Amino acid sequence: MNSILQVNQLTMDFGGIRAVDRMDLSIGQGEIVALIGPNGAGKTTLFNCITGFYRPTSGTILLNTQRDSNKMIVGLKINRITELGMARTFQNIRLFPYMTVLENVMIGRHCRTKAGILGAILRDSKTIKEENDTVTVSYHVLKRIGLEEYANQLACNLPYGAQRRLEIARAMATKPRMLLLDEPAAGMNPQETKDLENLLLRIRNEDNISILLIEHDMKLIMSLSERVVVMDYGKKIADGTPSEIRKNPQVIKAYLGETY
Amino acid sequence: MKYLDEIKQSALIALWFLFLTFPIMVVRVNTIEHTVQWRWLNMLYIGAGSFLLSFLWRQLMIQRLSGSKKTSVVSIRIGNLIKGIGHNRWATRFCLLFAILTVVVFPFLFSSYQINIVTNALLYVVLGLGLNIVVGLAGLLNLGYVAFYAVGAYSYALLNYHYGINFWTALPIGALLAALFGILLAFPVLRLRGDYLAIVTLGFGEIIRLILENCNTFTFGPSGIAHIPRPGFFGIPMDLAKASIYVYYIMIILCLITIFVVGRLRNSRIGRAWIALREDEIACQAMGIDKTKTKLTAFALGATWAGMAGVIFAAKTTFINPASFTFLESAMILSIVVLGGMGSTIGVILAAFLLILLPEYFRTFTEYRMLLFGMTMVLMMLFRPEGIIANIRQRYEFLGNGQESAKQSYTGIRTS
Numbered sequence: 001m002n003s004i005l006q007v008n009q010l011t012m013d014f015g016g017i018r019a020v021d022r023m024d025l026s027i028g029q030g031e032i033v034a035l036i037g038p039n040g041a042g043k044t045t046l047f048n049c050i051t052g053f054y055r056p057t058s059g060t061i062l063l064n065t066q067r068d069s070n071k072m073i074v075g076l077k078i079n080r081i082t083e084l085g086m087a088r089t090f091q092n093i094r095l096f097p098y099m100t101v102l103e104n105v106m107i108g109r110h111c112r113t114k115a116g117i118l119g120a121i122l123r124d125s126k127t128i129k130e131e132n133d134t135v136t137v138s139y140h141v142l143k144r145i146g147l148e149e150y151a152n153q154l155a156c157n158l159p160y161g162a163q164r165r166l167e168i169a170r171a172m173a174t175k176p177r178m179l180l181l182d183e184p185a186a187g188m189n190p191q192e193t194k195d196l197e198n199l200l201l202r203i204r205n206e207d208n209i210s211i212l213l214i215e216h217d218m219k220l221i222m223s224l225s226e227r228v229v230v231m232d233y234g235k236k237i238a239d240g241t242p243s244e245i246r247k248n249p250q251v252i253k254a255y256l257g258e259t260y
Numbered sequence: 261m262k263y264l265d266e267i268k269q270s271a272l273i274a275l276w277f278l279f280l281t282f283p284i285m286v287v288r289v290n291t292i293e294h295t296v297q298w299r300w301l302n303m304l305y306i307g308a309g310s311f312l313l314s315f316l317w318r319q320l321m322i323q324r325l326s327g328s329k330k331t332s333v334v335s336i337r338i339g340n341l342i343k344g345i346g347h348n349r350w351a352t353r354f355c356l357l358f359a360i361l362t363v364v365v366f367p368f369l370f371s372s373y374q375i376n377i378v379t380n381a382l383l384y385v386v387l388g389l390g391l392n393i394v395v396g397l398a399g400l401l402n403l404g405y406v407a408f409y410a411v412g413a414y415s416y417a418l419l420n421y422h423y424g425i426n427f428w429t430a431l432p433i434g435a436l437l438a439a440l441f442g443i444l445l446a447f448p449v450l451r452l453r454g455d456y457l458a459i460v461t462l463g464f465g466e467i468i469r470l471i472l473e474n475c476n477t478f479t480f481g482p483s484g485i486a487h488i489p490r491p492g493f494f495g496i497p498m499d500l501a502k503a504s505i506y507v508y509y510i511m512i513i514l515c516l517i518t519i520f521v522v523g524r525l526r527n528s529r530i531g532r533a534w535i536a537l538r539e540d541e542i543a544c545q546a547m548g549i550d551k552t553k554t555k556l557t558a559f560a561l562g563a564t565w566a567g568m569a570g571v572i573f574a575a576k577t578t579f580i581n582p583a584s585f586t587f588l589e590s591a592m593i594l595s596i597v598v599l600g601g602m603g604s605t606i607g608v609i610l611a612a613f614l615l616i617l618l619p620e621y622f623r624t625f626t627e628y629r630m631l632l633f634g635m636t637m638v639l640m641m642l643f644r645p646e647g648i649i650a651n652i653r654q655r656y657e658f659l660g661n662g663q664e665s666a667k668q669s670y671t672g673i674r675t676s
Contacts, residue, residue, distance in 0.1 A: 051546065082548035090546075096539035099532075100653050107536045111548025113529055117557065120528030121521050131529070135656055152655045174548050 003064065004029050004178050004210045005050070005086075010059035012042070012049055012234075019045040020056070021234035027178065029064070030208040032200070034221040034242075037231035038254060043214045044091060046231070047180055051088045052078040064177070083111045085177035089167040089184060091214075097156035101147060101166055104155050105138040108173025138173055145169040145199065161192040165199070172203065179203070181213040185220050193217060197224050222246070230254065266318050274311035281306050324643070363512055367505040375508050379576060381616040382511040383569050388596040388608040389518045390565025395594065396603035396651070397526060398558035399538025401458040403590055404445070404465025408438040408563035410472060410585035412570020417485040417580055418478075427491035431571050438567025439560040441468075446559035450552055453541065465590055472582040484581025491575050507576045514572065518565055523605060525561065527654055534558050535603070595633075599640055601647025610648055 007025040011018065020042045027033050035043050048054045050061055055075060065071045065084045073081050087108075096104050113134055119127035142148045145165050150158055155166060164184060171179055184200075185193045197220055203209055215221050221228060221242065228245040230238040232254040238245055245251055285306055288297040367375045387409060394402045412434035419425040419433065445464050449457050472479045479485075490503045491510060498506060525531045533554045536544040545551050574580050592615065600611030619629050640647075 053542075053546075077550070078545040079548045079550045082546060088546055090543065094540050094543035094546075096536050096543065098539060098653075099535055100655070102656055103532060103535075103653065107532055107544070107547050107549070110529060110533055110536075115529045117525070117530060117561070120525050120530050123524060127528075134529070139656075139658060148658075151658070152653075154653070170547060 002029055002069070003027060004031075005064070005212070006060075006062040006070075007046075007050065008060045008062070010046070010049060010061065011057045012045055012054060013057045019234050020049065022059070023231070023234070023236055025229060025236070027210050027212055030204060030210055031227065032204055032211045032213070032225045033227045033229060034225035035212060035214045035229050035231065036216070036221060036245075041231040042234040043231055044182060045234075047088065047182055047214065051086060051180060052076055052081040066177075079111060082174055082176075085175070086180065087171035087174045087176035087178070088180040089164075089171055089182055091182040091186070093163050093167060095155040095163060095166060095170070098154055100152050101155055101158065102135070102138055102142065102151040104166060104170050105141050105173045106134050108141075108170045109134045109138060112175055141169050141173045144202075145172070161188055161195075164188065164192075165196070168199070168203075176209060178210040178212065181211065181215075183214050183216065185215060185217045193220055196220075200224060266315060270311050270315040270318060273314040274307050277310035278303060278307050320643070367508050372501050372504050375504050377617060377620045379504065379508045379511050381613050382508075382515050383573055383576075384593065384596060384612040384616050385515050385609050386511075386518050386565050386569045387593045388600065388612045389522050389605065390562050390569070391593050392562075392597050392600075392603065392605070392608050393522060393525070393534070393565075394558050394562035395597050396601075396608075397531060397538065398534040398555065398562075400449075400555065400558060401454065401461070402559075402562070403458050403462040403587070403594065404468070405461075405562070405566060405593055406585045406587070406589040407445075407465040407468035408441055408566035409570040409573070409589065410468055410582070411438045411441050411563075412567035413574040413580045413584070414472065414479060414485075414570075415567070416571040416574045417488050420488060421485060427489065427571070427575050431568060434571035435564045435567040438563040438570065442559040442561075442563030443556055445563075446556045450555055462587070462590075465585075465587060469582050469585050469587075472585070479582075482581060482583070484579060484583075486579045488574050488578045488580065490578060491572075504576075507572065511572060514568060519605060519609070522565075526603070526605075530554075530557060595637065599637070599647060601649045601651055603651035604647060604649045607647045607649035607651075 003026045005025070005027040007023060010020055010023040010025075012020040023042075023046060025046075035046070037043050045054065049056045050073075052073065059074070061073050062070045063073045063081075063084055063086065071084060073084065073086075076084075096107065099107070113130050115127045115130050119130075139148065139151065142151055145168060147162060147166055147169060150162060150166075155163065158166060164187075168179070168181070168184065181200075185196055188196065200211060200213075201224065204211055213225070225242060228238075228240065228242050229236060230245060230248070230251050237250050237254060238248045240248070282303070285302045286299050288299060289295075290297060366378070387405070390408075391402065391405045394400050394405070415434040415437045416425075416427065416430035419430050425433070445461065449460050452460055473482055475481070490498070491507065493506060533544070533549045536547065536549060537551065537554050537558075541551065544554075573584075577584075596611045596615055597608055599607075599615065600609070601607030615633075619626075622629075625632065
């Protein structure tokens with residue numbers, strides 16, 4: 001299996017605090033990897049480094065893109081990284097609340113379309129075609145995620161679970177090679193979590209998209225992910241299959257403390 | 261009786277107002293004859309007025325708190341009426357025809373004073389729609405918008421003074437220069453948001469005005485530039501009345517172009533990017549939108565309209581000086597956008613006409629203009645924060661048999 005993402009010796013300092021410490025991570029094509037760890041372990045910081053929100057202090061991040069199998073993405077702009085095929089969702093939902101559900105997904109198509117100012121004003125046949133394609137593709141994405149009934153509603157009026165799914169739909173619209181999900185099941189009830197699991201599996205199986213997710217729901221992690229990476233104090237302390245991780249003494253220590 | 265308490269409260273407020281306004285409204289010291297006039301009648305007016313207003317206010321607040329949407333019934337009804345007209349093809353055509361006829365015939369039926377103030381209102385429509393791109397769509401609070409207006413006006417005035425460039429050549433140049441200044445302002449404020457952005461843009465507006473005021477050799481300082489030629493029409497000489505009609509028509513055309521272009525931009529890929537930027541800057545970037553480019557285009561395209569309006573303003577008044585481009589103008593344009601409804605085209609047009617024409621027609625109340633203006637703003641923000649006409653998102657209807665085919669058709673018909 002060739003890898004899609006390769007993180008080498010990634011370090012991120014905030015002043016005197018080392019949030020991520022010489023982290024290594026490799027994600028294979030079409031692999032579902034869960035990133036777990038106690039609160040403040042540096043999981044989201046790692047996400048932010050990978051997606052370009054933070055510029056890491058040192059280390060490299062290589063992405064297998066369409067053109068270049070080892071594209072260095074450290075220091076690139078956020079939107080450029082998304083363009084290269086990395087899409088993410090946020091821990092606290094970040095939708096565009098006063099845009100319709102469909103428009104939210106259409107924003108995801110932005111980096112795959114080109115129409116400029118002149119095209120927008122003149123509305124030539126090329127722009128119209130592109131716009132039609134945007135709507136059609138976005139609608140199909142919504143349909144796949146099961147949100148098409150909400151298409152014309154404002155995103156802020158959606159129920160919580162649907163908002164979480166819309167974030168995934170929006171990320172899917174960017175046509176990613178890899179999805180980074182920050183706590184996608186947070187606040188979901190067991191049924192919604194089960195649906196989410198099926199959805200993620202379907203996305204992976206149909207499009208061969210790699211998924212890296214941060215999650216606290218152990219049940220979901222154990223059944224969904226093929227590999228689990230555990231972080232504590234910015235360091236990777238374990239990396240293996242879910243059953244291996246379950247038995248790993250270091251992981252148990254990190255989660256439950258020394259005395260157990 | 262549940263009103264008794266309300267009446268008591270209102271009476272208390274009336275008393276408080278009486279006390280507050282006593283020195284200015286009742287006592288008048290005549291310094292020439294060294295006498296004191298006691299105007300007790302004023303006291304009665306203030307007492308009754310403040311009592312009634314506060315009672316009304318309380319009733320409105322109660323209604324609002326109890327959640328009954330009685331106040332919005334009217335607006336829903338108007339909305340339905342507009343929708344009904346929109347659906348009836350003949351009604352639409354009739355309204356359109358009537359509007360066109362009114363616009364065309366207007367200058368021949370009314371005095372040149374009326375034409376002038378309507379032209380002025382049209383200028384503010386263009387300015388409002390331009391600022392609407394920056395504030396309403398892209399969500400970048402710009403308090404120095406008048407700077408671009410000044411750039412447009414001065415570029416025509418100076419180009420004409422030094423090089424004799426005529427109006428029609430100056431119009432695109434003014435627009436371009438304003439866009440350039442828009443980009444110039446956008447660069448330092450790319451990282452700023454909210455309050456900080458507002459302060460910097462405010463500063464920018466003041467800088468431009470101070471440069472115009474103090475750069476005597478270049479801009480002729482506070483004395484301004486006079487004898488700016490009116491727009492020409494293939495060299496045909498026109499008297500004042502005809503010229504103002506001509507400017508009126510130019511403004512109408514510019515307004516239509518603005519409405520058309522801004523409308524198209526709004527429902528395009530770029531317009532959506534602007535709105536996404538307004539809604540959530542971080543998510544917007546994560547979705548692959550170039551923040552820098554999007555902000556720059558918003559500032560540049562917003563400024564373009566101010567530049568054009570500026571050129572026409574200079575040509576219309578034939579005299580400009582820095583006093584026309586104070587912060588108050590920026591505030592006025594911003595109020596038009598906020599009052600009309602952020603991002604809503606019809607709302608901004610309506611607000612521009614209301615805010616510019618009403619003070620003209622109620623000249624008798626000139627002294628209370630700012631008071632009324634402030635009051636309207638407060639009331640609007642309390643009862644209708646989304647503006648006169650709220651921005652409506654485009655809806656899409658999906659036709660097709662629901663099968664997964666790439667050719668599934670859709671119509672972009674707006675159904676609401």
